[in-house]
Amino acid sequence: MNKPFNMATLFIMLLVLQVFVLNNILFLDSINPYLYIVFVFLYPLKTNRVPFLFYSFLLGISVDFFSDSGGIHAFSILSIAYIRLFFVKIYFRKIEADFSFFKLKSESFGKVFNYTVTLTVIHHLILFSFANFSFQNLSNVLLNTLFSSFFTLTLYFLGTYIFTKSE
Amino acid sequence: MQQFIYFFQKFKYFLFFLLLQFIALTITFNNLNFHKNKFVNSANTLTGSLYSRAANITEYWNLKSKNKLLAEENTRLKNLLQKNITPHLSKDSTVIDSTKYHQKFTFSTAKIINNNYTNKFNFLTINKGTNSGIKKEMAVINSRGIIGITDNSSKSYARVQSILNRNSKINARLKNSNYFGTLGWDGKAYNTVQLSDLPRQAPFKIGDTIETGGKSTIFPEGIFIGTISKINKGNSADNKVDVALFNDMSNLGFIYVIKNYHKEEIKSIESQNE
Numbered sequence: 001m002n003k004p005f006n007m008a009t010l011f012i013m014l015l016v017l018q019v020f021v022l023n024n025i026l027f028l029d030s031i032n033p034y035l036y037i038v039f040v041f042l043y044p045l046k047t048n049r050v051p052f053l054f055y056s057f058l059l060g061i062s063v064d065f066f067s068d069s070g071g072i073h074a075f076s077i078l079s080i081a082y083i084r085l086f087f088v089k090i091y092f093r094k095i096e097a098d099f100s101f102f103k104l105k106s107e108s109f110g111k112v113f114n115y116t117v118t119l120t121v122i123h124h125l126i127l128f129s130f131a132n133f134s135f136q137n138l139s140n141v142l143l144n145t146l147f148s149s150f151f152t153l154t155l156y157f158l159g160t161y162i163f164t165k166s167e
Numbered sequence: 168m169q170q171f172i173y174f175f176q177k178f179k180y181f182l183f184f185l186l187l188q189f190i191a192l193t194i195t196f197n198n199l200n201f202h203k204n205k206f207v208n209s210a211n212t213l214t215g216s217l218y219s220r221a222a223n224i225t226e227y228w229n230l231k232s233k234n235k236l237l238a239e240e241n242t243r244l245k246n247l248l249q250k251n252i253t254p255h256l257s258k259d260s261t262v263i264d265s266t267k268y269h270q271k272f273t274f275s276t277a278k279i280i281n282n283n284y285t286n287k288f289n290f291l292t293i294n295k296g297t298n299s300g301i302k303k304e305m306a307v308i309n310s311r312g313i314i315g316i317t318d319n320s321s322k323s324y325a326r327v328q329s330i331l332n333r334n335s336k337i338n339a340r341l342k343n344s345n346y347f348g349t350l351g352w353d354g355k356a357y358n359t360v361q362l363s364d365l366p367r368q369a370p371f372k373i374g375d376t377i378e379t380g381g382k383s384t385i386f387p388e389g390i391f392i393g394t395i396s397k398i399n400k401g402n403s404a405d406n407k408v409d410v411a412l413f414n415d416m417s418n419l420g421f422i423y424v425i426k427n428y429h430k431e432e433i434k435s436i437e438s439q440n441e
Contacts, residue, residue: 020221029357030285049180057187061194061207066218068209068283068290068326070198071191078191082184130195131286133333137354 019066033151040081045099056081076126080119091115124149208326209292215324219294222280233420240310274423284416287354289329296320306425312391312413340380347380363405377410384430
C-alpha cells in the first residue's frame with residue numbers, strides 16, 4: 001500500500017506550496033489562498049481518527065512556524081479536521097461501514113462543492129478572527145474570509161480538474 | 168474506575184482534539200506577549216535556512232532598488248560629513264575630547280530573509296543570531312528609518328517584531344523639538360503608523376518629520392521614522408496623529424541591528440527607582 005506515502009507527499013507538497021508560494025501572493029495587498037486545508041479534504045476516512053487529527057495539527061503548526069503567527073493555523077485546521085466527520089455524514093450520508101470505500105472523486109460535484117465550501121469558510125473565518133484578535137475591524141474579517149475562501153476554492157477546483165486522470 | 172475508563176473510551180477523540188486545541192491556543196497567546204519565551208517562530212534552524220535559501224534567489228529581483236537605497240544613504244552620510252569637516256579646517260588646533268570616544272552603540276548589518284506586512288501582528292526574520300551577538304530587544308533599522316525590535320534569536324537567525332505589529336510601542340518625537348509620544352500601529356495600512364500621547368502644547372503640522380526620541384534603551388535618538396500625514400481634529404484624549412513611513416515596509420533588504428552598550432547600566436539605574 002502506498003497510501004501513507006501519498007499522504008506524506010501531499011503533506012510536504014502542500015506545506016512548501018503554502019509557505020513559499022501562496023503566502024507571497026498577497027493579491028490586493030491582503031488576499032491569500034490557504035490551500036493547505038486540502039489535506040483535510042483528501043485524507044482518507046478512518047474509524048481511528050487520532051492520527052488524522054494529529055497530522056492536521058502538525059501541518060497547521062508547520063505553517064505557523066514559517067509565518068510567525070503563533071498557533072492560529074494549527075487551531076483553525078484542527079477545528080475543521082474535527083468537524084469533518086459531521087459534514088461527511090450530513091452531505092454524503094455515509095455510515096461507518098462506508099468509510100473505507102469513500103472517495104471524494106466518485107461523489108457528485110454538488111455534494112463535494114457543498115462539503116468543501118462549508119469547511120473552507122469555517123476554517124477561514126476562525127483563522128481571520130484569530131489573526132485579527134480584537135472586536136474591531138469585524139467587517140475586515142468577513143471580507144477577508146469571503147475573498148480568500150473564493151480564492152482557495154477556485155485553486156482547489158482548478159487543481160482537481162487538472163490533476164485527476166480522465167477515465 | 169470502570170466508569171472513568173469508559174468515559175475516556177467514549178470521548179477519546181474529543182479529548183485529544185481539546186488537548187491539541189489547548190496547545191495551539193497557548194502558543195497563540197504566548198506569541199502575542201512580547202516578553203514570553205517563544206518556541207514556535209521562524210528563527211529556528213530549519214525554517215531559517217529554508218527562508219535564507221529562498222531569499223538568496225529572490226534578492227536578485229530588486230537589486231536595482233537596493234542599489235538606489237545605498238546610493239541615497241551614501242549621499243546623506245557624505246553631506247553629514249561635509250557639515251562636520253568645514254568648521255574644523257579653520258581652527259589651528261583641535262581639542263580631542265576623550266569622553267566622546269566612549270562608544271555607546273554598534274551597528275551590524277544583516278539581511279531580511281522573511282518579511283510580513285499584511286497581518287495584524289507582523290514579524291520579520293533576519294539571517295543573524297546569537298552567534299553574531301544579536302539578542303532580544305535590539306533595534307533594527309535601515310537607511311530610510313526604523314523597522315522593528317528583535318524579539319527572539321536562535322544561533323544564526325533572529326526574529327524581529329516589526330513596527331507594523333499591534334503590540335509595538337516605540338518612543339518617538341518631533342524633529343527639532345523634544346516633545347515626544349508613543350508610536351504604535353492600528354493594524355490598517357502598512358505605510359501608516361500612529362503617534363499618540365503628544366503633549367497638547369506641542370506645535371506640529373502636516374509634513375513635520377518624526378524621529379526616534381532616544382528615551383528608551385533600544386533606539387538611539389534621531390533615527391528617521393516618517394512625516395505627519397494626518398492630524399485628527401477633535402478632543403480625543405490621546406491626541407493621535409498619523410505618520411507616513413519613509414520606509415516601504417513591503418520592500419526591505421539589508422538592515423542594521425543596533426546594540427546599546429549602556430543598556431544594562433541604564434536598566435539597573437532605572438530599576439533602583441522602583
